[in-house]
Amino acid sequence: MPNLYGVILAGGWGASLWPLSRLLHPPSLLHLPGCGEGRSLIQETVARVLTRIPPHRIILVAPREQELEIRRHLELLGPGLSREITILAEPVDRNTAPAIAWAAQVLARKDPQALMAVFPGNQLLARPQYLWEALAAAYPVAQEGFLVALGITPGGPETGYGLIRQGPPLGAASGSMQVYRIEGFGEKPDPDTASGLAQGGYCWNSGIFLWQASSFLEALGRWRPQLLKNLTRMGLEAGASPPPGDYGRLENISVDQAVMEPHDRGAVISLPGDVGWHDLSTWQAVWEAAPKDQDGNYAAGEVLYADCRGSLVLATHRLVAGLGLEDLIVVETGDALLVAPRQQAHQLAKLTEPLKAQDAEVYRLPRTVFRPWGTFTVLEEGPGYKIKRIEVYPQGRLSLQFHHRRSENWIAVSGQAQVTRGEEVFVLQPQASTFIPREMPHRLxxxxxxxxxxxxxxxxxxxxxxxxxxxxxxxxxxx
Amino acid sequence: MPNLYGVILAGGWGASLWPLSRLLHPPSLLHLPGCGEGRSLIQETVARVLTRIPPHRIILVAPREQELEIRRHLELLGPGLSREITILAEPVDRNTAPAIAWAAQVLARKDPQALMAVFPGNQLLARPQYLWEALAAAYPVAQEGFLVALGITPGGPETGYGLIRQGPPLGAASGSMQVYRIEGFGEKPDPDTASGLAQGGYCWNSGIFLWQASSFLEALGRWRPQLLKNLTRMGLEAGASPPPGDYGRLENISVDQAVMEPHDRGAVISLPGDVGWHDLSTWQAVWEAAPKDQDGNYAAGEVLYADCRGSLVLATHRLVAGLGLEDLIVVETGDALLVAPRQQAHQLAKLTEPLKAQDAEVYRLPRTVFRPWGTFTVLEEGPGYKIKRIEVYPQGRLSLQFHHRRSENWIAVSGQAQVTRGEEVFVLQPQASTFIPREMPHRLxxxxxxxxxxxxxxxxxxxxxxxxxxxxxxxxxxx
Structure with a gap:
């Protein structure tokens, strides 16, 4: 399919998997149980797309603040990938409609025949061959101008995903796969509704879509003309850096609400329930995707447990000991710990909203903060002092800087740390130390x-x- | 009561309140909810005893390894106390019978008329006036040679404490307080038995006792002659340092089992159920003693919670966020975290026994390790490096030492750190650093x-x- 392009949404600023995810470290950057070979979720997604779509036909939409870290993940997946894959960097947190619309504009200009497959960046799919079969079956329908959503056949009642109601069949079936018209497109159901839906005619909205870039823009122009107009006015190309003010004025709306719900040319094709699809947007979903022991527990890190059932325990920085846990989520990071019943994990906002309101560091920043030149981790803070471990990537270079209110001691542990200290420049050998007084310009x-x-x-x-x-x-x- | 002496058992090597308590940091050294004015449990106990017994008539039996730290707690409670109170330092972990017997021998030699009141070092008592009333009522009975146990009238079924069955009254009642003969002295009951006992005639064994030192030694000689003989052979005085081999050969048995159960001259007097007695030997008991919010939660440290009930959350080093917790214990320390239902907290050994078997640091050492000269805390370990915060008490002095396999950088944060580095001696000013190569003798x-x-x-x-x-x-x- 030479006209098939992949669009991956690597954003998701939320903190749905807090405390592992943070405002500046979204779920797609996490390494979670269920990801293969130590991959992050975004690496997992990109690797899946790469099996059928070459890198120069992949566009990744990501928050500008995470662009560098995403490029690093891409390079770790395959050297050169971060240059071959196009990254559209959003300056401001916007929902899926503006992100997809930007990618559609870039593609439509590049290739008027472009068909774009849209993939969320935080999903797992154990048996992806079904995905490609479904997209192949949807292809002719999308070429007729339909906007095709991928559905998942529900395995049971579930209130965490939006629903799609199937209408009459559309086009010819491909094997056992049949595309249907969309008859209704809905929000997450309440528990009563959800339990009545298992019988059939409904599927979950996976957030995966296939359509012609031009059909999508046409539909957007019909249902959200202002959004399309504002975007067009910016005249954004791939590699462009939209002004935060202009981009921030784009309507902050999901593609479901903006286009799929009102549109009359929507179609849906469902993947069977056993494709191993997991949308890792809650801790409950992570537990579901994780390989579990015979008592339904998944534990990672230094964990000791007894008499536990149905629990997910992740330890990153120290021993976590669980006794008699039932259906509990325990997530430990260097600076925060979450304990909650799995069934309540989707209400995490009750805890994270107050942190967000305070602009708390533990909500915004991961313990290890990623910078273009490397990382730093706050190890300890006490009265009058703060200790950081700083890792500088090969060829990395911090800014030349000074501080008004603090002095610093640097102690080299390993590697070649070149120090600029006032007028001096020297390499700090491992075990050696140097002192940077207040006001003195310095660089590492x-x-x-x-x-x-x-x-x-x-x-x-x-x-x-x-x-x-x-x-x-x-x-x-x-x- | 000029012949009344107080014996406080400050040992308890166990890890019943792990991860706050450690093998080398027992419960009595902890600051727990319910302790007043930032006091530790041992400070709380000593302060209570001091209201009626002067320091020179108090004996504290404690593990030798904790003697210095206990002295520090005593000095913080009242300058000079650590010299006035006698400390018997046990070189090896032994149960209550040898500890009490040692104290009884010391007292009997000092004062043949000595009456000793024995207090566990890990209890709270909100209304201690009842304690002194009960001891006053028990006084004449103890002078007749009875071994008097203090009971607690049960407020409900409870499987965590040993039981005492009351027999016929003994002596005259004092106000509403009556001493009874002990008719049966039992282990912790199973749940069925416990729920049948609430009706009366039983009380819990508080571990508080009153007797003449000489009557106790007589009873011990009758029921455990070898233990008494082995102890007598050592000829221990206050201030003596028993050889670990000899002391370790003393039978490792509780005073209940060794003497109270077989003895025929046992007596018991009960405190009313509402005296606010708490034996802080499990997390469940700590929760019971803690002042709770309207939903039955107690939280200390940086804790954020929503929809929680009946839970105890202690955070010492980082944010702990709890959502929807029901009757859960969450205890966070710098190096370990415990999550368990309150009702199962007494089964903590299921987790700590494997740690004990591995001789794990997290079982043995508190994160901040107490030394005679001060403390050290391991902040972080990584490949090739380890970071410690070292605090040296005023006038504290580490050993003159060297290392074969490590070098050290020292960075002064505050105070006067005097450094010996090979032949040099100098004060390291705050913000300054110095380097100690391998093999170089040094001292702080x-x-x-x-x-x-x-x-x-x-x-x-x-x-x-x-x-x-x-x-x-x-x-x-x-x-």
């Missing part, structure tokens, strides 16, 4: 080929991240 | 009056605590 870089690790001890009456005055930065960050 | 001490805090970064292929060669130590530790 790694001229080597292995990561450089240093321990930084900050001293001062104020130790916030915002006391950085950048004098020069190779990544263009001066604030 | 604090000549100041405020604690000195340094951050230590170790480098090496092996970073175990046992790579310390001590050349000189003011606390007599050369291995």
């Amino acid at each position: 870089e790694n001229p080597g080929t292995a990561p450089a690790v240093i321990i930084e001890v900050q001293h001062g009456d104020y130790l916030g991240e915002d006391d950085i005055v950048r004098l020069e930065d190779v990544y263009g960050r001066l604030i | 001490e604090n000549p100041g009056t405020a604690p000195a805090v340094i951050i230590e970064v170790q480098h090496g292929d092996y970073l175990g605590e046992d790579d310390i060669v001590r050349l000189e130590d003011v606390y007599g530790r050369l291995i």
